Amino acid sequence: MRTKLIMLSLLLVDICITAAVPFMAMLIRFEGNISNSYLQVIIANTPIFVAVRISIFYFFGLYHRLWRYAGINEMIVIIGAVTCSSLLLMVYTYLSGDVLPRSIHILSWLMNTVFIGASRISLRVVHHLRQRLSEETVNVLIIGAGDAGAVLARELLQREDKRKIIGFVDDDVYKHNKMLNGIKVLGARKDISAIIRTHFIKEIIIAMPSAGGAVIRETVQVCRQTGCLVTILPGIYELVDGKVTVQQLRKVNLEDLLRRDAVSLDTEGLQRYLSGKRVLVTGAGGSIGSELCRQIAKFNPDLLVLLGKGENSIYEIHRELQDCHLPFPIEPVIADVRDQDRIRSIFSQYKPQVVFHAAAHKHVPLMEAQPEEAVHNNVFGTKTVADVANEFGAETFIMISTDKAVNPTSVMGATKRAAELVVQHMNSISRTKFAAVRFGNVLGSRGSVVPLFRKQIAAGGPITITHSEMKRYFMTIPEATQLVLQAGALAHGGEVFVLDMGEPVKIVDMACDLIQLSGLIPFQDIKIEFTGLRPGEKLFEELLTAEEGTSATRHQKIFTANLHAVDGKHIQHCLLALYGATHRHEVTAVLDELIPSYAAARKKHCIGADGNAGVLEQKQQSATQAERQSAVT
Incomplete structure (x- = not known):
């Protein structure tokens, strides 16, 4: 009802404007002294003028738009409608013999454009004023006067919500006191506290998607002390197609504090490698596997096969990709990578040219307790898919490995190193290019400690950490998968690629960050307890053994x-022995033989065949709570 009322009101306003404009144009043209002949022509033709203009306006949709959100596009439509109707009326007056001065048509066109436009813009102004009066304005400060900040400010201004942008903050001195989108750059990050007090800021938006973790961490610490609501644009990896939108604003999370440099990709190389190819991803429902599917989809393969054992996770990633309306088929397949007959039938049906093998058991304590399962899935699952890929002539096979495969102290790490050896051996006897990619822990993955810490914080604590000095390498899921794809494009066969993981992160520091992000104080509001190393765990993960070393590739990371x-x-001898191993002692004995560094590490850490920690771990666990807390602080 309200919409119809507004439409009727606009129609009446337009009738009045289009009827009055010809007389006003005459008054201006003849400076108030209109001749009788011209006046008679205008009076006689006014109904025609009104009817033509209103009909054209209706045809252009001027009565079917939400004018309270009017912008440039709506003004272009108004200009088009007025211009079209003016041209028709010029032709009509010429053909009817009622000739009017050309200046009358030009003035009528100009005045109709201004008055019709003003009537529509007034609706937006009224809507804007009503919003301002009905809602409390929130003063906002944007940190970052770059491209992202400019786009964000422009969208916030267009949305006309309760946020009022007071100014920008940027460390670039050249930008200080300059105007960006009509908003002033008030100073540098060191001035944030003073700016907030002076301008009564209530919300701070951090708009620096390409900034590193150290800069974000420092900025968040300053902002947190002000008591303002702090929101942030996600890192460059998370931005959809690199575009900034208000919908992407969210609270600061751990990924922001650990943000790493952006990855530059060889897009042309990836296009040659993936575009138009049939691609299969095992473990496609997992954290890494599902992100691999999202990234692969950007390069328009001929077919994408999502293979996984868990039906729910495969269903979810399949629906997600379907909703993107991609121009190629996506096939969800439920299968176990250990089932050779099933894998062979899948390869026979889809004939994949590129295979990403992400399916694996990854939880260290669970696999330590069930080494037979770790061997069957991580080693023989890899061998099954690799054998079938070789049999059906796949072009490339990329296995996802882990930093735990280096000098492994756990069954999980040892099985992943064994899988690397399988892949390397397959490359030596196959025309398929086989390679593996190692990286460390991934933030946000299902196996990450971060979800566990968040649950413990939500429950009021304590957060449990095995050791105060434990460190791990971390990267985001999008970064890891982008580098996996890039490594696949670089593969000639037989390589074990190692990703640049940056600096290792102390787990206790990560826990403290999460507590502070929740608005609490570590060791006061939320306790942190150290429980001692679990079987198979190391204080530090390595990406290479000391004797290995690395060689550079065309990609810097x-x-x-x-x-x-x-x-x-x-390898064949050990695999045959592993296949026949039915007990924990037999499995670990064969892994010792296959991977000498595993045997040495187990001896060093005094881990028995039953998987229990020995003397060294017991000594580490015997330190007092006071000493551990002192080490953290």
């Missing part, structure tokens, strides 16, 4: 490990 040549006969 991807290296190849300088590994020793594999002994195919020895």
Whole structure:
């Protein structure tokens, strides 16, 4: 009802404007002294003028738009409608013999454009004023006067919500006191506290998607002390197609504090490698596998096969990709990578040219307790998919490995190193290019400690950490998967690629960050307890053994490990022994033989065949709580 009323009101306003404008144009043209002949022509033709203009306006949709959100596009439509109707009326007056001065038509066109436009813009002004009066204005400060800040400010101004942008903050001195989108750059980050007091800021938006973790961490610490609501634009990896939108604003999270440099991709190389190819991803429902599917989809493969054992996770990623209306088929497949007959039938049906093998058991304590399962899934699952890929002539096979495969102290790490050896051996006997990619922990993955810490914080604590000095390498899921794709494009066969993981992060520091992001104080509001190393765990993860070393590739964040040549006969012998192993002692004994560094590490850490920690771990666990807390603080 309200919409119809507004439409009727606009129609009446337009009738009045289009009827009055010809007389006003005459008054202006003849400076108030209109001749009788011209006046008679205008009076006689006014109904025609009104009817033509209103009909054209209706045709252009001027009565079917939400004018309270009017912008440039709506003004272009108004100009088009007025211009079209003016041209028709010029032709009509010429053909009817009622000739009017050309200046009358020009003045009528100009005045109709101004008055019709003003009537529509007034609706937006009224809507804007009503919003301002009905809602409390929130003063906003944007940190970052770059491209992202400019786009964000422009969209906030257009949305006309309760946020009022007071100014920008940027460390670039050249920008200080300059205007951006009509908003002043008030100073640098060091001036934030003073600016907030002076301008009564209630919300701070951090708009620096390409800034590093250290800069974000420092900025968040300053903002947190002000008591303002702090929101942030996500890092460059998370931005959809690199575009900034208000909908992407969210609270600061751990990924922002650990933000790493942006990855530059060889887009042309990836296009050649993936575009028009049939691609299969195992473990496609997992954290890494599902993100691989999203990234692969950007390069328009001929077919994307989502293979996984868990039906719910495969269903979710399949629906997500379907909703993107991609121009190629996506096939969800439920299968176990250990089932050779099933894998063979899948390859026979889809004939994938590129295979990403992300399916694996990854939880260290669970696999320590069930080494037979770790071997069957991580080693023989990899071998099954690799054998079938070789049989059906796949072009490339990329296995996702882990930093725990280096000098492994856990069954999980040892099985992943064994899988790397399988891949290396397959490359030596196959025309398919086989390679593996190692990286560390991934923030946001299902196996990450971050979800556990968040649950513990929500429950009021305590947060449990195995050791105060434990460190791990971390990267975001999008970064890891982009580098995996890039490594696949660089593969010639036989490589074990190592990703640049940056600096390792102390787990206790990460826990403190999460507590503070929740608005609480570590060790006061939320306790942190140290429980001692679990079987198979290390204080520090490594990406290479000391004797391996690396060689550079064409990509600055991807290296190849300088590994020793594999002994195919020895690998086959050990795999046969593993296949027949039915007890924990037999499994660990074969892994010791296959991976000497695993045997040495287990001996060093005094881990028995039953998976229990020995003397060294017991000593580490015997330190007092006071000493551990002192180490953290």
